[in-house]
Amino acid sequence: GAVVSQHPSWVICKSGTSVKIECRSLDFQATTMFWYRQFPKQSLMLMATSNEGSKATYEQGVEKDKFLINHASLTLSTLTVTSAHPEDSSFYICSAAVLSGYTFGSGTRLTVV
């Protein structure tokens, strides 16, 4: 139980375009979803916390206008990377708190060319 489905698994986009990443909780309701970014050989850095029905809260240094988060329902949270640039190329992964701890999506490898 407590599965988060994340799509797409990987995406390649042109510089200047926007990319949307979706995370769906399949068998539970996620009122809160955490979004992380991971650069090669580095750890997971928390970007923001999305809350169903309200605005996301962003960690210091994360541009809220560049990384748009929407959590319109209890089972879906999305992260849109707007006007993507090569430096945004990274592994993005979502996570939800559940009774047994935290469950993670499978991650999205974004490459901006």
Add this chain to the structure above:
Amino acid sequence: GQNIDQPTEMTATEGAIVQINCTYQTSGFNGLFWYQQHAGEAPTFLSYNVLDGLEEKGRFSSFLSRSKGYSYLLLKELQMKDSASYLCAVGNQGGKLIFGQGTELSVKP
């Protein structure tokens, strides 16, 4: 502030025992987690400590001392497949899970 420290990399021999240390300072404490992660994949849950002491689960054990802000992950009977990154993470008072930089473990024959 929040700070979680663990060694960047470690090397061990197949069949041996390795201990990965983690020290932390966070705003509030809501448990300490250890995860295993292979490159390009999601982290896999290994252990959770919220009270002081040792938690054992098969070949993996994890220890916590809240007063010292210290934890370790102990891996016994190392196998080649244990080569991975091991992440120490702390749940803070806001419910967020904050990760250390990860320890890249290489298991050699």
